[in-house]
Structure formats: structure tokens, C-alpha cells
Amino acid sequence: MSNTGTYSRTALATRRLRTAPRAAWFGARARNAVKRPWRLIAAAIGVFVTVMLAYLFLPAGVRGARNLLRNDQVERRDTTLLATRERNARRHLASADSALAQTRLASAALLALSNPQFGQPIPEQRDSSRVASQALRVLIERADNAPLLASYRALAQSPLLRDDRRVAAQVAALVDSMTLIERERDELGGGATVDPVFVALTTQANEIGRQISVIAKQRLAALERQHAAQAAPTVASPESSPVAIVPDSTAVVQARQAAWISYESARRSLEGVRAANAYADSAAAQERARVQLAPLAVLVGAAVILAAVFAFVFSLLDEMRSPRVADAAEAERLTDLRVLGVARLRTVPAERNRRASDRTIPPSLDPTFDAYRVLAWHLSSQWPKDGIITVTGDDPMVAATVAANLAAVVANDARVTLLIDADLALEPVRAVLALPRSPGLAAVLANRRKWSESLIGVPVGRGRALDILPAGGRPTPLGPAESQALIGEVQRAARRHDATIVVAPLATVKKYRAGDDVVVCATLTRTRLSTLARTVATLIDEGARVRGVVLWEGEIPVAQHGDAAVVVSNAA
Secondary structure: OOOOOOOOOOHHHHHHHOOOOHHHHHHHHHHHHHHHHHHHHHHHHHHHHHHHHHHHHHHHHHHHHHHOOOOOOOOOOOHHHHHHHHHHHHHHHHHHHHHHHHHHHHHHHHHHOOOOOOOOHHHHHHHHHHHHHHHHHHHHHHHHHOOOOOHHHHHOHHHHHHHHHHHHHHHHHHHHHHHHHHHHHHHHOOOOOOOOHHHHHHHHHHHHHHHHHHHHHHHHHHHHHHHHHHHHOOOOOOOOOOOOOOOOOHHHHHHHHHHHHHHHHHHHHHHHHHHHHHHHHHHHHHHHHHHOOOHHHHHHHHHHHHHHHHHHHHHHHHHHHHHHHHHHHHHHHHHOOEEEEEEOOOOOOOHOOOHHHHHHOOOOOOOHOOOOOOOHHHHHHHHHHHHHHEEEEOOOHHHHHHHHHHHHHEEEEEEEEOEOOOOOOHHHHHHHHHHOOOOHHHHHHOOOOOHHOOOEEEEEEEEEEEEEEOOOOOOOOOHHHHHHHHHHHHHHOOOOOOOOEEEOOOHHHHHHHOOOOEEEEEEEEOOHHHHHHHHHHHHHHHEEEEEEEEOOOOOOOEEEOOOOEOOOOOOO
């Protein structure tokens, strides 16, 4: 067990100030400031509203807001009629272009009928065709001289075989078949002996290549016949040549020129009006920018940034003014006591609800949680002789939850355990475990009922139960004589139990307690360092044996009253 000797609160404060590193202290304060989101959000909203209102109350801000809210006074010209005129002119221009194109096509057709040589291929085209035929002949000769798959594939890639769709489709199908056969042959690989399958695939591939060569030769023959027909001179007699009368396109050209002039006039008028409207909008925007303090987007962004910064600064200053417990290391450094565990609310594991006995356990009890089991092991290593452990803290709901789970763990270890709620004002044990209202300890102190008649059994495991003596409720605090009577009743009940866990408020524990062994509970980011240090120092000065500190992390436990959840807490 850690050192819990008797030393004064002055020595405790001196040790705290001497051993606390400054960097660790500031880091703990910053973590606590961030871990309180609702305070940060409230401060951020306040700063944001303040910045926006301050902008509105400034003279430039008032003018800018009036500029944003008032109607647009810019005079803009209507472009509807001009746009309609431009569309009609463009449509007439397109009609004129189409009429002119049709006239020119008709004239070309009449000229072709009157001149037989009109439309014949020019010599340059015939020469390029002959060059392509010669290249195809070279590829055919190469395939005949070297009947390899590469030669056949190069022949299939000839442009003259791809021009004709029918020929191109046949060649493409043959090339695909040859590629598949070559792939199967490559998968067989070459061996030391002759493979009949390999030889058959090679023969089949060569046969496909020869079919490609035959198609190429047929295509070459067709091209040579076409060249011979084009080379033969054709002489037409003047009597046989018809005389074509070409229509006059002057009127069509003039109509197209008039449509173009009309379209250009409409387009320029529309562009001029649009440019004037754009200039007016630009001038109005410049005027708004001149009288406005800042654009709205920039203003809102700056307000958000300032709100975030100032909210964190305010929260950090508040945390530095009144620091709270940040972590276990800080609590140990402050109190010179061991942190016995960090407890929190957690989702009950699914395997706990498999048995009927587990489903009868109250939701607030979690005896399988490692934090409570480690706490019980620490206390069991040196269990007090009178068997009484007092659990207290600045938040009664946290102290009651920790004490109830500690008693549940001890009861599961086959010990007869009693849990006593000595907080007669708030009754945190009854609130946490959702117990029925009963006279409890108040009736025992008033001699209206024996303590054995006021016990309530609560299941905590398979075949295990926990005896609970609820507070019973009392509006007035206990006097000195009644406090001594309470101590006597607790000590009398502890003689018949192996372990007795007492939940008591801080004010009562500091003056009156049935046993000297005390466990102090504190809440992370809520319990002030001064409160924790003063509590531990006062208990030690009053002769208590403080066994350690239990920290609570996360949300505070709530009391279940029917369907409503009520938080019973006096945390700062």
C-alpha cells in the first residue's frame, strides 16, 4: 500500500507545488478545456454573436447591411426582344446557307453529266493506288517465301485489306483464330521430342495463314483490273455529250449576304446591351464593396475563427483559474496517494445477459468490470479489521455507484457483504439501484425498526446477493448524538458481515465515521484540484486512513425513477 502517513495540509500543498512540472500542468489544463464541449460551444456562440452585432453597430457595418438588404437599384435594359431578333436572324442565315449549298450541289451534278471525264480520279490518286497495290504484292511474296505466322499477320494488317468491310471481316476472323491457335501452341512449349499436338496446331495455323494469302491475292487481282479499266482512254463524241444548263445562283448568294448582314446587326446589338448591363452590375458591385466593411463570407469566416479561438481561451482561463483533475498522474501527484482505478459507465457485455440470474442484476451494477475488480483487490490486500470501508466524494452519485459495484465484487467472492447508504438527504444508493422507497436507516436511528428488518437483498451474480440498508430519507441533518448513534448501528451491523461498505457525504465523513478506512472518489474534468487536496488533507488530519482515490471518467450516473432519468449531483 502507498504511503498514507499523517502530515498536515500545509506540507501537502508544499509538496504539490514542488513536484508538479509546469509543462504537465499546462497540458492537463488544455486537455480539460477541450473535454468540456458544451462550455466551448456556448462561449463560441456568444463570441460569434458579439462579433456580428459589433459589425452591425459600426457605421460602415450599418451601411453594408443596408446595402445587402435593400433592393437592387441598377437600371438594366431588357434583352428579350433583342435575343428573339438574334435567334430569328440566325435561323434565316442557316436557311440561306442550306439553299446555297443545295444550289452548288445541283450545279456540280449537271456539270458531271455534261462532261464524262468529270469525276474521274486524278493521276495522283491513281499513282497512290498503284503504290499501295505494289506494297500488297510485296507482302504476298514475303508470305509465300517465308510461310510464318508473323508474315501472315503483317499481310493481314495491310490497309488494302481493311478498306473493304467484307474482306476486313473475313481477315479479322482468320487472324483471331490464328492467335488462339498460337496461344495454345505456346502453352504446350517446345520439348526434346516431337509433340503430335504441337505439330497439328502448327499445321492448322499455317493453313489459316494461307487462307489470308488467298484473300490478299484476290484483292490484288481486283485492284489490278480496276487500274486497267481506269487506264483505258474514253473518248466521248460531242454529239453524245448532253448540254447542261447550270442554274443561276446570284439570287441565292444575294439572299445569303442579306441574311448575314441582318444576323450581324442583331448580334452586335445584343452584345452591346449585354455589355452595358454587365458594366452597370460591375459599377454597383464596386459601390457596395466601397461602402461595406467586409464581404459577408469573409465576415462570417472571421467571426467563426474568432469564436473558436476566444472560446478556447476563455475555457482555458477558467480552467487555469480553478483547475480540475485531468488524469490519474495528476491526482497521485496532488494527493500522494495511489489511484485505485478509473471507473466509468460502459455497455453491459452480451454474454452477461445469457443467464436469468444475470438479467436480474440492476443495470448500474457491473461487477465484471476490471476497474472495480482491481479496486477490490487493492482493498482486500489489507482489509480493515473492523471490515468497514467508507466511500465518499464530491458527487454522491459517483460515490454510490463505486461503492455499490465494490460491494458487488466483494459479494461475488463469497463474502457476506452489507452496503449502507448514510446519505440521508439525497439517498444516492436507492437512486442508482432503483430500489423501492423504504424507511431504511432513518427508521433505525429513530428506533422505529431494527436494522435487520430494513435490509433489502439485491442479486449480484449467480447465487450471490448483496444486503443493502437504504437511507430512508430525512429532511433535517443529523445532530452529534444521532451521528454517534449512526456510528454505533454501523459497527453493530458490521459484526455480522464480512465486509461493510458505507456511502457517506464528505461533511459527515470528515467528522463522524464508523471506520477509519476511507476511499475518496473524484470526477475527471469536474472535481477541482483544491477540493480533492483539501478533502484528503482534512481526512488525514482527522485521523482517517485514506486508502486511495478512485477516478470517474465520462458521464455522471443517473437515477432511474420509472421512465424518467434524474441526475442527482452537487458537482461544481
